[in-house]
Amino acid sequence: MEFTLTKEQALIQKMARDYAEQNIAPIAEQIEKENQVPDEILKGLAELDLFGMAMPEAYGGADAGYESYVLAMEQIARVSSGPAVAISAHSLGLSAISSFGTEEQKQKYMPKSCRGEYITSFAFTEPGTGSDPKQITSTAVREGDHYIINGTKRFITNANYPGPIVTFVKDSESGRPTAFIIDKFCEGYSISEPWEKVGWHGGVLCDVYLQNVKIPVENVLGELGNGYPVLQYGIAFGKIGMNSVALGTTLAAFEESVKYAKEKTHRGEPIAKFQAIQLKIADIAMKYEVSRWMAYRLGSLANKPKSPGDFAKEAALSKVVIAENAVAAARIAMDIHGSYGLMADYKVARIYRDAIMGPQVEGVIDMQKLIVAGAILA
Amino acid sequence: MAGILIYSEKSKLALELLTAARLIAKGTGLNIKILCINSDKQAEEMVAQGAETYHIKEQNLNLADTAAVASALQQAAGKLDASIVILSSNRRGKELSGRLAQKLDAGCLSDVTSLQVKDGKVQCARNALGGATIATQQIETDMQVIALAPRSFEPAGLQDSGSLKEMAIEIESSLIKVLESRSKAGDAADIEAADILVVVGQGMEQGDMVLAESIARALGGEIACSKPVATDKKWLPEDRIVGLSGKKCKPQLAIILGISGQVQFNVGIRDANTIIAINNDENAYILQMADYAMVADLKEVLPELNKALGY
Amino acid sequence: MNIVVAMKQVPDLQQVRIKNREPVIEGVPFTLGIIDKNALEAGVQLKEAAGSNLIVVSAGNEEVEETIKEALAAGADEAYLVLDDKLDGMESSLTASLLAATIQKIDDVGLVLFGEGSGDNYSGQVGSRVAEILGLPQVGYVSKIELDGTVARITRSLEDCEELLEVQLPVVVTVMGGINEPRIPSVSQILKAGRKPKEILDLDDLDIEIAEDKKISTLSNLAPETDRKRVAVKSVTELITVLQAEGFVGR
Ligand SMILES: Cc1cc2nc3c(=O)[nH]c(=O)nc-3n(C[C@H](O)[C@H](O)[C@H](O)COP(=O)(O)OP(=O)(O)OC[C@H]3O[C@@H](n4cnc5c(N)ncnc54)[C@H](O)[C@@H]3O)c2cc1C
Numbered sequence: 001m002e003f004t005l006t007k008e009q010a011l012i013q014k015m016a017r018d019y020a021e022q023n024i025a026p027i028a029e030q031i032e033k034e035n036q037v038p039d040e041i042l043k044g045l046a047e048l049d050l051f052g053m054a055m056p057e058a059y060g061g062a063d064a065g066y067e068s069y070v071l072a073m074e075q076i077a078r079v080s081s082g083p084a085v086a087i088s089a090h091s092l093g094l095s096a097i098s099s100f101g102t103e104e105q106k107q108k109y110m111p112k113s114c115r116g117e118y119i120t121s122f123a124f125t126e127p128g129t130g131s132d133p134k135q136i137t138s139t140a141v142r143e144g145d146h147y148i149i150n151g152t153k154r155f156i157t158n159a160n161y162p163g164p165i166v167t168f169v170k171d172s173e174s175g176r177p178t179a180f181i182i183d184k185f186c187e188g189y190s191i192s193e194p195w196e197k198v199g200w201h202g203g204v205l206c207d208v209y210l211q212n213v214k215i216p217v218e219n220v221l222g223e224l225g226n227g228y229p230v231l232q233y234g235i236a237f238g239k240i241g242m243n244s245v246a247l248g249t250t251l252a253a254f255e256e257s258v259k260y261a262k263e264k265t266h267r268g269e270p271i272a273k274f275q276a277i278q279l280k281i282a283d284i285a286m287k288y289e290v291s292r293w294m295a296y297r298l299g300s301l302a303n304k305p306k307s308p309g310d311f312a313k314e315a316a317l318s319k320v321v322i323a324e325n326a327v328a329a330a331r332i333a334m335d336i337h338g339s340y341g342l343m344a345d346y347k348v349a350r351i352y353r354d355a356i357m358g359p360q361v362e363g364v365i366d367m368q369k370l371i372v373a374g375a376i377l378a
Numbered sequence: 379m380a381g382i383l384i385y386s387e388k389s390k391l392a393l394e395l396l397t398a399a400r401l402i403a404k405g406t407g408l409n410i411k412i413l414c415i416n417s418d419k420q421a422e423e424m425v426a427q428g429a430e431t432y433h434i435k436e437q438n439l440n441l442a443d444t445a446a447v448a449s450a451l452q453q454a455a456g457k458l459d460a461s462i463v464i465l466s467s468n469r470r471g472k473e474l475s476g477r478l479a480q481k482l483d484a485g486c487l488s489d490v491t492s493l494q495v496k497d498g499k500v501q502c503a504r505n506a507l508g509g510a511t512i513a514t515q516q517i518e519t520d521m522q523v524i525a526l527a528p529r530s531f532e533p534a535g536l537q538d539s540g541s542l543k544e545m546a547i548e549i550e551s552s553l554i555k556v557l558e559s560r561s562k563a564g565d566a567a568d569i570e571a572a573d574i575l576v577v578v579g580q581g582m583e584q585g586d587m588v589l590a591e592s593i594a595r596a597l598g599g600e601i602a603c604s605k606p607v608a609t610d611k612k613w614l615p616e617d618r619i620v621g622l623s624g625k626k627c628k629p630q631l632a633i634i635l636g637i638s639g640q641v642q643f644n645v646g647i648r649d650a651n652t653i654i655a656i657n658n659d660e661n662a663y664i665l666q667m668a669d670y671a672m673v674a675d676l677k678e679v680l681p682e683l684n685k686a687l688g689y
Numbered sequence: 690m691n692i693v694v695a696m697k698q699v700p701d702l703q704q705v706r707i708k709n710r711e712p713v714i715e716g717v718p719f720t721l722g723i724i725d726k727n728a729l730e731a732g733v734q735l736k737e738a739a740g741s742n743l744i745v746v747s748a749g750n751e752e753v754e755e756t757i758k759e760a761l762a763a764g765a766d767e768a769y770l771v772l773d774d775k776l777d778g779m780e781s782s783l784t785a786s787l788l789a790a791t792i793q794k795i796d797d798v799g800l801v802l803f804g805e806g807s808g809d810n811y812s813g814q815v816g817s818r819v820a821e822i823l824g825l826p827q828v829g830y831v832s833k834i835e836l837d838g839t840v841a842r843i844t845r846s847l848e849d850c851e852e853l854l855e856v857q858l859p860v861v862v863t864v865m866g867g868i869n870e871p872r873i874p875s876v877s878q879i880l881k882a883g884r885k886p887k888e889i890l891d892l893d894d895l896d897i898e899i900a901e902d903k904k905i906s907t908l909s910n911l912a913p914e915t916d917r918k919r920v921a922v923k924s925v926t927e928l929i930t931v932l933q934a935e936g937f938v939g940r
């Protein structure tokens with residue numbers, strides 16, 4: 001058990017931090033206002049290999065391991081959630097292709113995705129379906145060597161970028177959810193205007209309309225009628241990214257609080273001199289510390305999961321703690337800032353809006369607890 | 379008797395060295411010799427300040443060839459029996475100091491901002507840790523090379539008893555050829571010499587530079603800037619940079635506009651007599667360094683100030 | 690041809706805190722000098738243009754072996770390192786002897802690059818001393834370098850002028866901070882850094898002894914005291930009053 005970073009990990013962390021400070025921080029407010037990450041930032045992040053960090057070298061990845069991925073993503077999210085959310089959702093779809101894809105599928109989609117030329121999506125949610133895959137209504141009907149897909153997918157991150165979208169629909173043969181790889185912007189693919197979200201601006205979210213989308217049979221991902229493992233494993237892997245985003249937000253909340261407590265004065269003294277503030281700072285620091293080691297550990301487990309079930313439990317468990325800690329840390333940071341924190345001029349307002357996104361996304365908190373309980377009581 | 383040898387290719391800097399050398403001479407009893415290279419004008423000036431001046435006239439001695447100049451100085455130090463060589467810590471001088479120190483097997487201190495003699499030793503102060511601290515150090519070797527930060531000493535005043543001798547040295551053929559030398563764009567304004575400086579940073583907008591310039595003019599001062607304003611934005615030439623890699627200024631008054639106050643900047647202005655800082659961020663460190671601190675937006679203040687000063 | 694870049698391990702200055710006027714260096718992680726990174730970037734650009742080999746050299750405590758990975762990630766092909774914990778806080782003259790002896794072990798050196806000053810001390814002596822030991826021409830404060838066969842065309846940027854020089858290779862160059870924007874290495878480059886060749890030397894290999902007597906002794910190293918008035922000024926009218934009271938207007 002060694003809780004230290006290797007030099008390589010420290011450098012990856014620094015690299016991400018330097019890039020975020022130099023290139024993202026100056027436009028963080030712009031991303032916030034426009035709800036869009038400029039292309040040159042996505043390109044810059046891709047050049048640093050952040051789009052294929054944990055993917056095998058053979059398919060164009062950097063093979064850096066998931067714990068390094070967490071370290072880098074944390075630093076990006078610390079400065080701006082948008083680009084980190086985009087990479088997280090991208091990595092979710094990509095890891096599904098990497099884990100369940102055929103050699104041809106991997107060759108076709110992974111190298112370009114790792115280079116950031118494709119930005120991947122993962123589409124499960126539907127207007128009538130949240131946490132429950134049984135309610136999927138989208139369909140795939142076989143016609144010769146093709147499937148014809150119809151349906152609507154809701155809240156799909158990265159739906160606006162070209163690349164593969166791993167889509168869960170019921171196929172007409174098995175009547176059960178099956179994962180398909182669809183090329184975004186193929187004929188019959190269209191998207192809504194981006195949703196205006198409370199936080200995570202720049203992580204673009206659209207509904208996806210699939211109207212008679214025709215894809216070849218070889219685009220089934222995993223087995224026909226057996227989409228569950230792809231879904232569960234995928235979403236579990238997605239939590240690595242979600243954790244990193246929440247962790248970066250927690251770190252930002254911590255840093256902003258310390259800075260503000262030292263700067264803001266009351267009766268001629270910085271408020272950091274008051275014990276009430278000191279206790280709050282300690283609380284955030286402790287939450288950050290817990291979150292970070294859980295997030296790094298999940299990354300490390302992901303490099304070699306014991307079993308899908310075990311990993312799903314670990315992912316669910318860490319997601320709850322880390323997402324809730326981010327919310328709590330942001331709330332405390334808000335208290336330290338007082339009324340000023342409510343003003344858009346202060347970064348903590350954005351941190352707060354970003355923090356409250358985490359618990360509701362990629363598996364709501366209660367569902368995660370049920371997964372944990374299920375694994376324990378099984 | 380052993381002595382102090384001073385050299386700078388710039389007369390003004392050489393005169394500052396002379397002041398420092400006289401300070402050392404007083405504490406050590408060493409005598410002072412000035413070296414000039416290929417400049418009759420400088421040689422005459424030095425004589426007029428009462429210096430024992432030696433002139434190397436050797437057209438093949440190329441000032442751009444640091445090795446050759448260091449060799450000339452080494453020969454001169456030998457002939458004149460100098461144990462302390464004082465140079466200026468301008469760019470040429472600093473580059474030269476290391477090479478000469480190596481030739482002389484001497485300890486060397488550069489960027490020295492002040493010195494005092496104690497028990498026959500020269501104690502030098504210089505910035506360390508990027509300017510966060512000031513270190514006091516002394517050289518323990520028999521031969522010493524000290525390079526003084528420009529403007530750290532007043533130029534020496536007139537004195538009688540100057541003398542001039544020519545000195546011959548040996549030079550080797552140079553591996554460095556000067557293809558071109560062009561003066562830097564901009565005005566030779568000397569922010570180190572100015573009594574009043576208006577120093578602008580990244581908190582300025584380019585359109586407001588005219589206002590800052592006009593305020594500087596109204597006060598009879600010069601305009602200077604933080605590093606990014608010259609190197610990134612290129613609104614002013616590099617010779618206007620204040621700070622660690624720019625100039626260390628000691629004006630009577632510095633008005634600092636839209637500068638955050640990083641240590642590398644601060645070392646260049648902390649010796650100002652009076653500092654006025656205007657910044658819209660009440661937490662900007664520069665405000666803590668100021669005698670008069672104003673939290674305000676430059677966009678509003680500059681037109682008003684400019685008007686109040688009579689433009 | 691080999692291009693050599695000398696880089697110094699320094700404490701990360703942004704993390705140095707001042708306590709009771711004393712700098713607190715303990716526990717501060719090491720990094721490479723900030724201007725040294727410009728020298729490295731200059732080396733990488735020249736290497737890419739000329740297809741040469743880029744070697745980073747550094748002397749310092751054992752940590753340097755780890756710290757130097759940052760340079761290998763950012764484009765150096767190999768490293769020559771002099772490692773000894775006794776080298777902590779060594780003075781410029783010793784650094785120069787070690788680096789020069791190390792560079793002498795490298796064949797076909799065309800260019801030796803330094804930063805204009807180290808991140809911590811900024812004394813700018815080492816490049817000049819190394820040039821002297823190696824008996825090479827040198828150009829300091831460089832803002833541009835072009836290699837052309839056996840010569841380099843180099844721009845030296847002085848306070849008041851720029852000199853365009855033609856120098857016979859090999860030459861020692863110290864670059865200015867503004868010469869370029871150092872690139873940020875990618876994940877793959879970072880991961881490959883550890884696999885690049887490293888030549889580790891110790892003091893015996895170089896036949897250099899650490900002299901007992903220091904050339905320089907440090908008597909004190911303290912943060913300066915500030916005693917500014919720190920009066921808040923609320924309006925331009927008040928500001929004018931201040932300027933008058935201090936005698937800067939209406940004199
Ligand atoms: C920013 C953002 C990005 C997103 N990106 C994607 C994406 O890329 N791809 C994608 O497919 N989806 C995406 N989504 C959708 C998101 O994953 C779902 O909205 C989420 O899984 C929750 O579904 P729901 O909102 O329908 O909640 P529901 O499932 O309806 O849950 C509502 C509440 O009901 C309770 N609940 C529900 N089911 C149970 C149960 N079985 N037992 C006990 N309690 C229960 C819980 O308390 C829960 O909090 C995104 C959403 C957002 C906001």
Ligand SMILES: Cc1cc2nc3c(=O)[nH]c(=O)nc-3n(C[C@H](O)[C@H](O)[C@H](O)COP(=O)(O)OP(=O)(O)OC[C@H]3O[C@@H](n4cnc5c(N)ncnc54)[C@H](O)[C@@H]3O)c2cc1C
Pocket residue numbers: 578579580581582603604605606607619620621622623624625635636637638639640641642643646656657658659662674675676677723724808866
């Ligand atoms: C080795 C090294 C050497 C260096 N040498 C130097 C040097 O010699 N000189 C130097 O200057 N720097 C130097 N630097 C750089 C230094 O670290 C800082 O980056 C630099 O000084 C910052 O410049 P600034 O204060 O203008 O910009 P910033 O740090 O960006 O500060 C701008 C300030 O303007 C304020 N502002 C913004 N808008 C307004 C407005 N409308 N009204 C009022 N205020 C406003 C902001 O609050 C902020 O405080 C060096 C760095 C290194 C690493």
